[in-house]
Amino acid sequence: MKLHELYPFPEERASRKRVGRGRATGWGCTSGRGNKGQNSRAGAKHRAWFEGGQMPIARRLPKRGFKNYPFKVVFQPINLDRLLASFDGKDAITLDDIYDRGLAPAGALVKILSVGEVAAAVTVEAHKFSAKAAEKITAAGGKVIALGTPEALTETPTE
Structure with a gap:
Protein backbone atom coordinates (compact mmCIF):
# COMPACT_ATOMS: atom_id res chain seq x y z
CA MET A 1 0.00 0.00 0.00
CA LYS A 2 1.28 3.42 -0.92
CA LEU A 3 0.34 6.88 0.28
CA HIS A 4 -1.71 7.63 -2.82
CA GLU A 5 -3.76 4.45 -2.26
CA LEU A 6 -5.01 5.45 1.21
CA TYR A 7 -8.71 6.10 1.72
CA PRO A 8 -10.38 8.60 1.43
CA PHE A 9 -9.04 9.32 -1.99
CA PRO A 10 -8.08 12.95 -2.63
CA GLU A 11 -10.77 13.36 -5.29
CA GLU A 12 -13.45 12.19 -2.82
CA ARG A 13 -12.53 14.70 -0.14
CA ALA A 14 -14.39 18.00 -0.09
CA SER A 15 -12.10 20.92 -0.74
CA ARG A 16 -11.63 23.53 1.97
CA LYS A 17 -14.07 26.45 1.86
CA GLY A 37 -20.64 43.63 15.13
CA GLN A 38 -18.08 41.97 17.34
CA ASN A 39 -18.25 38.59 15.63
CA SER A 40 -17.56 40.05 12.21
CA ARG A 41 -14.17 41.40 13.30
CA ALA A 42 -10.85 39.61 13.10
CA GLY A 43 -9.90 37.83 16.31
CA ALA A 44 -13.46 38.14 17.60
CA LYS A 45 -13.83 36.07 20.73
CA HIS A 46 -16.09 36.44 23.70
CA ARG A 59 -25.17 39.24 39.47
CA ARG A 60 -28.77 40.16 38.69
CA LEU A 61 -30.19 37.28 40.71
CA PRO A 62 -30.08 37.33 44.52
CA LYS A 63 -27.82 35.07 46.54
CA ARG A 64 -29.60 32.28 48.40
CA GLY A 65 -28.72 29.85 51.16
CA PHE A 66 -25.31 29.24 52.66
CA LYS A 67 -22.38 26.87 52.30
CA ASN A 68 -21.83 24.51 55.19
CA TYR A 69 -19.00 22.43 53.70
CA PRO A 70 -16.20 23.91 55.84
CA PHE A 71 -17.93 22.44 58.90
CA LYS A 72 -19.14 19.17 57.39
CA VAL A 73 -18.28 16.08 59.46
CA VAL A 74 -17.71 12.97 57.34
CA PHE A 75 -17.52 9.52 58.91
CA GLN A 76 -15.88 6.45 57.39
CA PRO A 77 -18.53 3.70 57.66
CA ILE A 78 -17.42 0.18 58.61
CA ASN A 79 -19.85 -2.73 58.79
CA LEU A 80 -19.71 -5.09 61.77
CA ASP A 81 -19.17 -8.19 59.62
CA ARG A 82 -16.14 -6.67 57.89
CA LEU A 83 -14.75 -5.38 61.18
CA LEU A 84 -15.08 -8.72 62.97
CA ALA A 85 -13.73 -10.67 59.98
CA SER A 86 -10.60 -8.51 60.01
CA PHE A 87 -10.06 -9.06 63.74
CA ASP A 88 -11.13 -12.70 64.06
CA GLY A 89 -10.66 -13.92 67.64
CA LYS A 90 -9.52 -10.57 69.04
CA ASP A 91 -11.42 -9.42 72.13
CA ALA A 92 -10.58 -5.68 71.92
CA ILE A 93 -10.53 -3.56 68.77
CA THR A 94 -9.11 -0.06 69.10
CA LEU A 95 -9.18 2.81 66.65
CA ASP A 96 -5.47 2.35 65.94
CA ASP A 97 -6.11 -1.30 65.05
CA ILE A 98 -8.75 -0.20 62.53
CA TYR A 99 -6.31 2.26 60.95
CA ASP A 100 -3.48 -0.30 60.89
CA ARG A 101 -5.60 -2.91 59.09
CA LEU A 113 -22.73 0.09 61.22
CA SER A 114 -24.90 -2.91 62.09
CA VAL A 115 -24.51 -5.10 58.98
CA GLY A 116 -23.48 -8.54 60.23
CA GLU A 117 -23.76 -10.56 63.42
CA VAL A 118 -21.66 -10.56 66.58
CA ALA A 119 -20.92 -14.06 67.88
CA ALA A 120 -18.46 -13.39 70.72
CA ALA A 121 -17.98 -10.63 73.27
CA VAL A 122 -15.75 -7.91 71.86
CA THR A 123 -14.81 -4.39 72.94
CA VAL A 124 -14.96 -1.95 70.03
CA GLU A 125 -13.63 1.60 70.05
CA ALA A 126 -14.81 4.07 67.39
CA HIS A 127 -15.99 7.64 67.05
CA LYS A 128 -19.62 6.71 66.52
CA PHE A 129 -21.91 3.66 66.44
CA SER A 130 -25.29 3.12 64.89
CA ALA A 131 -27.93 2.24 67.48
CA LYS A 132 -28.34 -1.30 66.14
CA ALA A 133 -24.58 -1.91 66.00
CA ALA A 134 -24.18 -0.86 69.63
CA GLU A 135 -27.15 -3.04 70.56
CA LYS A 136 -25.67 -6.10 68.80
CA ILE A 137 -22.26 -5.67 70.44
CA THR A 138 -23.68 -5.25 73.95
CA ALA A 139 -26.15 -8.11 73.45
CA ALA A 140 -23.22 -10.43 72.69
CA GLY A 141 -21.59 -9.35 75.97
CA GLY A 142 -19.21 -6.86 74.42
CA LYS A 143 -18.50 -3.23 75.19
CA VAL A 144 -18.93 -0.09 73.06
CA ILE A 145 -16.53 2.84 73.47
CA ALA A 146 -17.82 5.86 71.54
CA LEU A 147 -15.16 8.56 71.27
CA GLY A 148 -17.40 11.17 69.64
CA THR A 149 -16.32 13.76 67.07
CA PRO A 150 -13.18 15.87 67.59
CA GLU A 151 -15.36 18.96 68.17
CA ALA A 152 -17.15 17.15 70.98
CA LEU A 153 -13.81 16.08 72.46
CA THR A 154 -12.34 19.61 72.51
CA GLU A 155 -15.42 21.41 73.82
CA THR A 156 -15.45 22.19 77.50
CA PRO A 157 -18.64 21.10 79.23
CA THR A 158 -20.76 23.92 80.61
CA GLU A 159 -21.91 23.33 84.14
Whole structure:
Protein backbone atom coordinates (compact mmCIF):
# COMPACT_ATOMS: atom_id res chain seq x y z
CA MET A 1 0.00 0.00 0.00
CA LYS A 2 1.28 3.42 -0.92
CA LEU A 3 0.34 6.88 0.28
CA HIS A 4 -1.71 7.63 -2.82
CA GLU A 5 -3.76 4.45 -2.26
CA LEU A 6 -5.01 5.45 1.21
CA TYR A 7 -8.71 6.10 1.72
CA PRO A 8 -10.38 8.60 1.43
CA PHE A 9 -9.04 9.32 -1.99
CA PRO A 10 -8.08 12.95 -2.63
CA GLU A 11 -10.77 13.36 -5.29
CA GLU A 12 -13.45 12.19 -2.82
CA ARG A 13 -12.53 14.70 -0.14
CA ALA A 14 -14.39 18.00 -0.09
CA SER A 15 -12.10 20.92 -0.74
CA ARG A 16 -11.63 23.53 1.97
CA LYS A 17 -14.07 26.45 1.86
CA ARG A 18 -12.10 29.53 0.77
CA VAL A 19 -13.94 32.65 1.86
CA GLY A 20 -13.43 36.22 0.74
CA ARG A 21 -12.67 35.34 -2.89
CA GLY A 22 -15.29 37.44 -4.65
CA ARG A 23 -19.05 37.79 -4.55
CA ALA A 24 -19.65 35.19 -7.25
CA THR A 25 -18.45 32.42 -4.93
CA GLY A 26 -21.23 33.10 -2.45
CA TRP A 27 -18.68 33.61 0.32
CA GLY A 28 -17.31 36.97 -0.77
CA CYS A 29 -17.88 40.42 0.74
CA THR A 30 -18.48 39.64 4.45
CA SER A 31 -17.24 36.03 4.13
CA GLY A 32 -20.27 34.54 5.86
CA ARG A 33 -19.81 36.61 9.02
CA GLY A 34 -22.75 38.97 8.55
CA ASN A 35 -22.64 42.76 8.74
CA LYS A 36 -20.76 44.59 11.47
CA GLY A 37 -20.64 43.63 15.13
CA GLN A 38 -18.08 41.97 17.34
CA ASN A 39 -18.25 38.59 15.63
CA SER A 40 -17.56 40.05 12.21
CA ARG A 41 -14.17 41.40 13.30
CA ALA A 42 -10.85 39.61 13.10
CA GLY A 43 -9.90 37.83 16.31
CA ALA A 44 -13.46 38.14 17.60
CA LYS A 45 -13.83 36.07 20.73
CA HIS A 46 -16.09 36.44 23.70
CA ARG A 47 -16.82 34.15 26.60
CA ALA A 48 -20.04 32.15 26.42
CA TRP A 49 -21.44 33.89 29.51
CA PHE A 50 -20.54 37.40 28.35
CA GLU A 51 -23.69 39.48 27.88
CA GLY A 52 -22.30 42.45 25.99
CA GLY A 53 -21.56 44.58 29.02
CA GLN A 54 -24.99 44.45 30.64
CA MET A 55 -25.21 43.22 34.21
CA PRO A 56 -24.65 39.44 34.06
CA ILE A 57 -27.44 37.12 35.18
CA ALA A 58 -25.30 35.75 38.00
CA ARG A 59 -25.17 39.24 39.47
CA ARG A 60 -28.77 40.16 38.69
CA LEU A 61 -30.19 37.28 40.71
CA PRO A 62 -30.08 37.33 44.52
CA LYS A 63 -27.82 35.07 46.54
CA ARG A 64 -29.60 32.28 48.40
CA GLY A 65 -28.72 29.85 51.16
CA PHE A 66 -25.31 29.24 52.66
CA LYS A 67 -22.38 26.87 52.30
CA ASN A 68 -21.83 24.51 55.19
CA TYR A 69 -19.00 22.43 53.70
CA PRO A 70 -16.20 23.91 55.84
CA PHE A 71 -17.93 22.44 58.90
CA LYS A 72 -19.14 19.17 57.39
CA VAL A 73 -18.28 16.08 59.46
CA VAL A 74 -17.71 12.97 57.34
CA PHE A 75 -17.52 9.52 58.91
CA GLN A 76 -15.88 6.45 57.39
CA PRO A 77 -18.53 3.70 57.66
CA ILE A 78 -17.42 0.18 58.61
CA ASN A 79 -19.85 -2.73 58.79
CA LEU A 80 -19.71 -5.09 61.77
CA ASP A 81 -19.17 -8.19 59.62
CA ARG A 82 -16.14 -6.67 57.89
CA LEU A 83 -14.75 -5.38 61.18
CA LEU A 84 -15.08 -8.72 62.97
CA ALA A 85 -13.73 -10.67 59.98
CA SER A 86 -10.60 -8.51 60.01
CA PHE A 87 -10.06 -9.06 63.74
CA ASP A 88 -11.13 -12.70 64.06
CA GLY A 89 -10.66 -13.92 67.64
CA LYS A 90 -9.52 -10.57 69.04
CA ASP A 91 -11.42 -9.42 72.13
CA ALA A 92 -10.58 -5.68 71.92
CA ILE A 93 -10.53 -3.56 68.77
CA THR A 94 -9.11 -0.06 69.10
CA LEU A 95 -9.18 2.81 66.65
CA ASP A 96 -5.47 2.35 65.94
CA ASP A 97 -6.11 -1.30 65.05
CA ILE A 98 -8.75 -0.20 62.53
CA TYR A 99 -6.31 2.26 60.95
CA ASP A 100 -3.48 -0.30 60.89
CA ARG A 101 -5.60 -2.91 59.09
CA GLY A 102 -6.57 -0.34 56.45
CA LEU A 103 -10.29 -0.45 57.19
CA ALA A 104 -10.25 3.35 57.36
CA PRO A 105 -7.70 6.00 56.39
CA ALA A 106 -5.53 7.13 59.29
CA GLY A 107 -7.16 9.96 61.19
CA ALA A 108 -10.60 9.43 59.64
CA LEU A 109 -13.70 9.54 61.80
CA VAL A 110 -15.05 5.98 62.05
CA LYS A 111 -18.67 4.92 62.41
CA ILE A 112 -19.58 1.28 63.00
CA LEU A 113 -22.73 0.09 61.22
CA SER A 114 -24.90 -2.91 62.09
CA VAL A 115 -24.51 -5.10 58.98
CA GLY A 116 -23.48 -8.54 60.23
CA GLU A 117 -23.76 -10.56 63.42
CA VAL A 118 -21.66 -10.56 66.58
CA ALA A 119 -20.92 -14.06 67.88
CA ALA A 120 -18.46 -13.39 70.72
CA ALA A 121 -17.98 -10.63 73.27
CA VAL A 122 -15.75 -7.91 71.86
CA THR A 123 -14.81 -4.39 72.94
CA VAL A 124 -14.96 -1.95 70.03
CA GLU A 125 -13.63 1.60 70.05
CA ALA A 126 -14.81 4.07 67.39
CA HIS A 127 -15.99 7.64 67.05
CA LYS A 128 -19.62 6.71 66.52
CA PHE A 129 -21.91 3.66 66.44
CA SER A 130 -25.29 3.12 64.89
CA ALA A 131 -27.93 2.24 67.48
CA LYS A 132 -28.34 -1.30 66.14
CA ALA A 133 -24.58 -1.91 66.00
CA ALA A 134 -24.18 -0.86 69.63
CA GLU A 135 -27.15 -3.04 70.56
CA LYS A 136 -25.67 -6.10 68.80
CA ILE A 137 -22.26 -5.67 70.44
CA THR A 138 -23.68 -5.25 73.95
CA ALA A 139 -26.15 -8.11 73.45
CA ALA A 140 -23.22 -10.43 72.69
CA GLY A 141 -21.59 -9.35 75.97
CA GLY A 142 -19.21 -6.86 74.42
CA LYS A 143 -18.50 -3.23 75.19
CA VAL A 144 -18.93 -0.09 73.06
CA ILE A 145 -16.53 2.84 73.47
CA ALA A 146 -17.82 5.86 71.54
CA LEU A 147 -15.16 8.56 71.27
CA GLY A 148 -17.40 11.17 69.64
CA THR A 149 -16.32 13.76 67.07
CA PRO A 150 -13.18 15.87 67.59
CA GLU A 151 -15.36 18.96 68.17
CA ALA A 152 -17.15 17.15 70.98
CA LEU A 153 -13.81 16.08 72.46
CA THR A 154 -12.34 19.61 72.51
CA GLU A 155 -15.42 21.41 73.82
CA THR A 156 -15.45 22.19 77.50
CA PRO A 157 -18.64 21.10 79.23
CA THR A 158 -20.76 23.92 80.61
CA GLU A 159 -21.91 23.33 84.14
